Amino acid sequence: MLRSTLASGITIGALASISSAAALAVTANIAAASVNRADCRCFPGDACWPSANEWNSLNQTVNGRLIATIPLAAACHDDQYAAYDEERCSELQNSWLDPETHLPSSSSIMAPFFANQSCDPFQPRSAQCVIGTYVQYAINVSDVTDVVNGLNFATNHNIRLVVRNTGHDYNGKSTGAGALGLWMGNLKDTEIKDWSDKHYTGKAIKVGAGIRGGEAYKIADAAGYQVVGGECPTVGIAGGYSQGGGHSALTSRHGLAADQVLEWEVVTATGGHILANRQQNTDLYWALSGGGGGTYGIVLSMTSKLHPDTPTVGFNLTFTSAGIPMDIYYEAITAYHAALPAIVDAGAMSVWYFTNESFAISPITAPDVGLSELMDLLAPFMDKLDQLNITYTHYFGQFETYLEHFDTMFSPIQVGIAQYGGRLIPRSVVENNNTALTEAFRFINENGGQFIGVGVNASLARSGFPENAVNPGWRDALIDTTLTTPWNFTAPWEEMVANKDKMTNLFIPKLAELTPNGSCYLNEGDFQQPNFQEVFYGKNYQKLSEIKDKYDPHHIFYATTAVGSEYWEPQEDGRLCRAT
Template identity: 90%
Template sequence: PNPNPNPNPNPNPNPNPNPNAAGYQVVGGECPTVGIAGGYSQGGGHSALTSRHGLAADQVLEWEVVTGTGNHLFANRQNNTDLYWALSGGGGGTYGVVLSMTSKLHPDTPTVGFNLTFTSAGIPMDTYYEAVTAYHASLPAIVDAGAMSVWYFTNESFAISPITAPGITLSGLQDLLTPFMNELDQLNITYTHYFGQFSTYLEHFDTMFSPIQVGIAQYGGRLIPRSVVENNNTALTNAFRFINENGGQFIGVGINASLARSGYPENAVNPGWRDALIDTTLTTPWNFTAPWEEMVANKDKMTNLLIPALAELTPNGSCYLNEGDFQQPNFQEVFYGKNYEKLREIKDKYDPHHMFYATTAVGSEYWVPQKDGRLCKAN
């Protein structure tokens, strides 16, 4: 049945498949294999363009959905507004089957990129981590200018790879990074770096991003509020150092996804995104041929040792649900924040028989997984 046909059909049923060729840029994932309309946008979706335009969920104008009761609906700001709100950041795979998504395009801009690397070889470890602290201190100015950063570090090496600066001039980005690079010089740290100027965002993306290898790690994370970096930066670095020294791997995404930057959207994005400065992703190794017990131990280490080191600094904090620990305690609050109860009401409305399930999706409490993998009703 189709009781609610789209009252505002797309006037262009065959949009240009290449926004870049038409002079536009689209908020999408940092990895080119990430699909835009699935759990990425439905779960929030950070992007190299987030500090300029907001999260992927903030861009959505309409969802086309088949609900758990078999109804074919269009959800937007005028029709089925509760479903539109829930799908825009409240997690994928639980309210219905999304058939299509309509999202914003933005005029393209010249884009500047930046990479920088150094190692801990030949320098005291305290000095190395002092440099890490200095980079985190530089992030507020960088993201507030509209740039976004991805960076990685272990006890052996540090890499910014890359900074994406759409609509920022080369000299503008150089000015933003000068304090950090001066700090490296003062610490006698030798580094290599690269600035690149590109005529379009896509040219930058194709040059400075590459597919991310998957299937080799187990995940967990935490959204680090700006206030922690501004007021407790050394303690944050100490927590990251503890994680590195105990078998974890750090990946950081520096963004400004504030309501003001995102256009004050009305959606179900975890409120923790709005004052976050660092989306921290932690990994432990996964190997399909390793003993199962070792992999379980790595997963438990994530849950019981590594994430708590960051949770201690961010009480009542949040995590990006698409990069979280599937064993995350109190996932309802951590992944969804204050939105969870409203999201569960919407789940019950559009999927009253709980046809759709995922371990940490909204409404998963309805089912209890059994040892053989089957699901039984909780009550």
């Protein structure tokens, strides 16, 4: 991964006032990056990089909605963007882990490894503040015309193009050095509509690409419905989340997010504005529904199933390892995993966390499951805790609606606190090799990793037998395992790199031993995952590659570990060059 020694790029602010060629000058320390290779994307400092007049012209074409990047944390440094502001910097440091801090920005991202300390609020005042790995410019997209104009500009000038929404992506898909971003976050139109075809008849919701999960939940709730979205309410529902599959607290009841999609509204790499559904452009519909975001086309809106709202039961439970032999502590965790099949088969979903020090179910979500039924399902596990003399706290809650449950039981999710990797654990492993699975998790904990589990039933039967590109590994998975290593903003960078390598070379191989030819949820995987094509996409990869080539014949779209990403090879300075 590059370090942020490349130049800061543009010195201007909101681009409504671009007027000066001097203001657009690229600083001189990109000399090492200025080689203009014909097989590379044009990069700041290259002779081919657009002039001030050309950027001005694009800004006029998109009616003043072009934004030149000013790093969000510029106030924390002595830099060309803003004067050092100690009070503002302190505010940023205190709120940097909150998604809401980054959402209003057209360039900021929430994955610190990919932000690459380009302009880090936790680094000393004297440290660099450069554009670095952030997009150089972004268009605040308001309609299809903005998308087409941005696409044409990037194509004509051979510039890297990034499709970005909230900046949540763990693997840096929503940023890129030297890129023009298409910022979809303000496409907020919604419509509740009737849908009828041979596959589905019922209510549906059409959401603009910028609608976040929490917004969709409120809209659906007001009309008496549920909609499948993520556990973090600030994640965009129509972006890489649903396009990558999308697990949800409602998955065991209704399926994955990709299983809900009825139609995509898309701008293709050649500028076509089309609909993709089960009647037209069916191959693109198939690919977008689970085959990963940012690589087949630019999604303007998504239409998905709505489900009648139901009462929802929630459950939390916590205990610690204090005063408990570690063998007993992990025996209790093994017991919870043994209880999962019955829980998810009843339509409930579980999120749980554990380290060597503590275990927490937070929460179980059980839509349309009675309180007594959920209590019965959990009784064997809780009885086991009593037998092991483990003291625990727990809570059952009954809620009239799914939204009420969600707002009460799900805690805010911080960002920028970890690096990620994962594995889908088939039900058969838990049923037949549960003790070995726990030992693998224990090994990971003892060596500095942390575990987050999502227990679901996303089987074809549960999901309504959808025809889509969801990784087949989801269909027999019981546990979506997310492994993390902690991120420390003030630790040496080399230590964070070592943690990432530990994920790749030590932790995930431990689970791979138990799941040969296994799978991973592509949105929560390790970007260094060997053979990511097989692990993230399964048997679908070849077909997805063919669809990619059809709709993006010149490979305009690139994203880390996305289908077709092997066509490009990021260089040390961040530029994209064709792989050799």
